[in-house]
Amino acid sequence: MASSAEGGALSDPGDLSIETRDLCLWYGTFQALKDVTLSIRNGLVTSLIGPSGCGKTTLLRCFNRVNERYGYVTTRGEIRVLGKNIYDADVSLVALRKSVGMVFQRPNPLPLSVYENVVFGMRLHGERGAPKKKDMDEAVERALGEVGLWHDLKDRLTMKATSLQLEQQQKLCIARLLPLKPDVILMDEPCSALDIEGTRAIEELMWALRGRYTILVVTHNMAQARRASEECIFMLLGEVVEHSPTSDLFLAPRDARTAEYIEGRYG
Numbered sequence: 001m002a003s004s005a006e007g008g009a010l011s012d013p014g015d016l017s018i019e020t021r022d023l024c025l026w027y028g029t030f031q032a033l034k035d036v037t038l039s040i041r042n043g044l045v046t047s048l049i050g051p052s053g054c055g056k057t058t059l060l061r062c063f064n065r066v067n068e069r070y071g072y073v074t075t076r077g078e079i080r081v082l083g084k085n086i087y088d089a090d091v092s093l094v095a096l097r098k099s100v101g102m103v104f105q106r107p108n109p110l111p112l113s114v115y116e117n118v119v120f121g122m123r124l125h126g127e128r129g130a131p132k133k134k135d136m137d138e139a140v141e142r143a144l145g146e147v148g149l150w151h152d153l154k155d156r157l158t159m160k161a162t163s164l165q166l167e168q169q170q171k172l173c174i175a176r177l178l179p180l181k182p183d184v185i186l187m188d189e190p191c192s193a194l195d196i197e198g199t200r201a202i203e204e205l206m207w208a209l210r211g212r213y214t215i216l217v218v219t220h221n222m223a224q225a226r227r228a229s230e231e232c233i234f235m236l237l238g239e240v241v242e243h244s245p246t247s248d249l250f251l252a253p254r255d256a257r258t259a260e261y262i263e264g265r266y267g
Helices: 056-062 093-099 114-125 133-146 166-180 196-209 222-228 246-251 256-262
Strands: 016-027 030-041 045-049 073-081 100-103 184-188 214-218 231-236 239-245
Touching: 016 056, 016 214, 030 056, 030 214, 030 231, 030 239, 045 056, 045 222, 056 184, 056 214, 093 100, 093 114, 100 166, 114 133, 114 166, 133 166, 166 196, 196 214, 196 222, 222 246, 231 246, 231 256, 239 246, 239 256, 246 256
Parallel strands: 045 214, 045 231, 100 184, 184 214
Antiparallel strands: 016 030, 016 073, 231 239
């Protein structure tokens, strides 16, 4: 696989979850993203690294159009998720955000029971009326099982989710996405509020979920990027500098700016 300082097309189009072409974004008059061209492969964990303010989180939030909640944001260029341009007029934001789920820096479970957190999306987005209790029960067991919480919480499903440990809360926030059957899971510094053990648990979960989901994770922790991602994207000043298999980026960076960053010379 060849990396590219100009973008990072690593695969054939049929193997891609997300593609961007000449993507630019402005907050008012400030340009936060500059001609970003990327290809994110299906089923992999891909990390986004770079110094604070380089555009990592802005780029991440482009993929489910969350940035557009702010009235002063304008974009130009193209983003395709599973081959579909998400800016097409016939794209439903509700459907997009079901397909592209998001996990935030701090766990944000709803102030409801564990059970109701997991089925919240099913209740909200049910296409044929209220979901059946049997279907919800199965979804809860399946989702909590996928994130490694079923054994611990199967007898505590009625407890308030906000009373869980932070690690469990973050896993629950991931589980909350799964009944909606997302294709992509975006993670914005998902371990920043966690201790060492919690961080290890979330990294192991990311690794376990790869293959079934495409995971794109923003992290300031370069050791985490090395441990828990298969491909890595280095950004600087709103641009993609390099996109490579993670081992290549850290052991044999192609761009001098990448080498300077991972060696700790700035950022």
